[in-house]
Amino acid sequence: MSMARVAKVLLLAAMAFFFTLVVLNNTADFDSNYQFVRHVLMMDSTFPGNRGMWRAISSPGVHTAFYLGIIAWETLSAGLCWWGAIALFRVLHAPLVEFQRAKRVGIAALTAGMLLWFVAFLSVGGEYFLMWQSRLWNGQDAAFRMFVCEGVVLLILMMSEPE
Numbered sequence: 001m002s003m004a005r006v007a008k009v010l011l012l013a014a015m016a017f018f019f020t021l022v023v024l025n026n027t028a029d030f031d032s033n034y035q036f037v038r039h040v041l042m043m044d045s046t047f048p049g050n051r052g053m054w055r056a057i058s059s060p061g062v063h064t065a066f067y068l069g070i071i072a073w074e075t076l077s078a079g080l081c082w083w084g085a086i087a088l089f090r091v092l093h094a095p096l097v098e099f100q101r102a103k104r105v106g107i108a109a110l111t112a113g114m115l116l117w118f119v120a121f122l123s124v125g126g127e128y129f130l131m132w133q134s135r136l137w138n139g140q141d142a143a144f145r146m147f148v149c150e151g152v153v154l155l156i157l158m159m160s161e162p163e
Helices: 003-028 030-042 060-090 096-128 140-160
Strands: none
Touching: 003 030, 003 060, 003 140, 030 060, 030 096, 060 096, 096 140
């Protein structure tokens, strides 16, 4: 058994565990992160007088829909990461071609997670809703950190193992 294979299974499982905790926190303490989404969408803590305020959304229904969409995306990422880690674990001792084939779900899982952080948080929240202007409701550092963590795991997962 290759330690590289074990590392790939464990790193993907760690990402699954992380997303599972994120979903648990967002559902068990719904209001805390809902407030984050609400304030970002309302743009109520951006620079005074900025010319992007026409983008602000004040509808609680839209805030809830955005937040539920984020939770759904996180749930999908968690499920795919667990599925991918289990798929890799099942072929841990299999020939190289089988192990390579089993990586597909994990690659999809990590890509989905990276898209969450890059599209929803860094692009939509950070740039469209000008989250970067807020001292209190700026999640760009955390989103970037997760984007990088998932990217590193994705790169490791995509590396070939020696036969």
